Amino acid sequence: MAVQNPNVPSRAQARPAGNKHHPHTRGLQHHNTRHTARFTVIGNHLAQHRELSLLAIGLGTHLQSLPKGAPADIRTLAARFPEGVTRIAAALRELEAHGYLRRERHRTPSGRIVTRTTSCNQPATPCRPVEASSPPPPTAAPRTPEPRSPRKALPDVPRPAYPAPAALQEAVDLLSGLRRHDPHLLLSATDTAHLAPGVVAWLEREVGPAAVRHALIADLPPEGLRRPAAFLAHRLTAQLPPPPPFRAPAAPTPVRHPVQNCDGCDRGFRAAGPGRCRDCRTDHREVA
CATH class of the missing domain: 1.10.10.10 (Winged helix-like DNA-binding domain superfamily/Winged helix DNA-binding domain)
Known part of the structure; x- marks a missing residue:
């Protein structure tokens, strides 16, 4: 009598053809198309x-x-x-x-x-x-320092109509105080002198110092400023307000003299100083 192997299946298991996934399989499924251009490999x-x-x-x-x-x-x-x-x-x-x-x-x-x-x-x-992977220069020969490129000129700023010394000093004080609001706005004396006339042009347009300061420091870039003076020069020019509307000069206030007592008739009249009233001056001229 032959011995049978109980581990051998009685008949071959048929494999379904086509898609390996059962249509009712749960979870994410993928429909992938091979990329041949414009793709990035992400781990x-x-x-x-x-x-x-x-x-x-x-x-x-x-x-x-x-x-x-x-x-x-x-x-x-x-x-x-x-x-x-x-x-x-x-x-x-x-x-x-x-x-x-x-x-x-x-x-x-x-x-x-x-x-x-x-x-x-x-x-x-x-x-x-990538630049850090390049080999360092030979240590035997001393490195010659590269010449510095000239400092880029600052943009022009508006010019005031009447650059009075007092207004220029007020503008310098305003610019010097900007660093208290943001340390990136620390300006050199040269940059401050260049920007001050632009601030005076704003003050001439009846914009108060607080409003000028707010216009210069509002919405600063979060990553800081590379050239704070150039940034401020651009704002002074790009956001310059128009001149104020024309206002006719006010009529002069009429002069009101004090009351004086007439030296001739002792009546009261208004005059800049003591003397005679109009009637007494007229009578005096007729007599003469």
């Missing part, structure tokens, strides 16, 4: 991150899809998406904290401070800009 460590917010994940994906050199500052991103400056800034801080973003401040040869932003597709990889 699941970012797309399925358990600590990042959904906004940070989406923003990190967007940054990795941008070409090299594309603007990635807060104002540009806030103009591109509807979340606004505050939420965009918070999402960038999340990406920076988890190693997906690096922001470094550098000084250019002209002396400007710029922010260099680098998007990292692997948070564990050292996140460095």
